[in-house]
Amino acid sequence: MHNEEEGKKGEAEEETLFRWLDLVRYAAAAVVASLAVAVLVGAILEVLRPDELDISVAHGSVVAEAQPPRRPKSIKLTIHLFASNPSGRAAISFVDVLITIVADSNDVPMHTSRNFSIPLVDFPTTAPQQTIERLSVESTKAPMEILGGYFISKLADGKSVAVTMLVQGTRKTQVGTLNGGRVSTTQHKVTYTCLGITLGVDRSLNSTGDNVHCINKGSNN
Secondary structure, three states, rough: HHHHHHHHHHHHHHHHHOOOOOOOHHHHHHHHHHHHHHHHHHHHHHOOOOOOOOEEEEEEEEEEEEEEOOOOEEEEEEEEEEEEEEEOEEEEEEEEEEEEEEEEEEEOOOOOOOOOOEEEEOEEEOOOEEEEEEEEEEEOOOOHHOHHHHHHHHHOOOOOOEEEEEEEEEEEEEOOOOOOOOEEEEEEEEEEEEEEEEOOOOHHOOOOOOOEOOOOEEOOO
């Protein structure tokens, strides 16, 4: 009788042990499944990151250096941009870049141009989730012809001008297949609008103020 009770007790303990082992197995399986789902979701999010290029203007300014200052025969413009690629899979380049600067003020005289444009060197290819800098120093020996009388008079007087800057160009996107095979390339003409930019001769503009993020209102195919 005593042995029979001990046997039943042993069987109960063994059954309890098996139940605990089952629970451990289920818990381990659940953890593995959760990790697999997390990895899958992460991979999907990487793929779904937009194949875009974010442009911003350093310190929200363009600095001009006029020579000589009062009656400039040449003007050097320093344009400092950042380009960020948030995509998780695409390499993006930005070519045929044209900068257009438009005066925000209403004091521009009639028959005087309120904007001017200058080309920039192509941006290098930006890898996924990479940010690059593009520091361009553009010089012109015909400032009146390029910038126009309004901007020349303001800069010659040492004044700053509130402007909107348009960054136009062709965005080229390269996406490789998952197995590393053929690369697909697409391109779109895009325009970024940078609001609240200051154009001036004060060199401190190069180091003060927040960066200004430019708005891309869509691709122009």
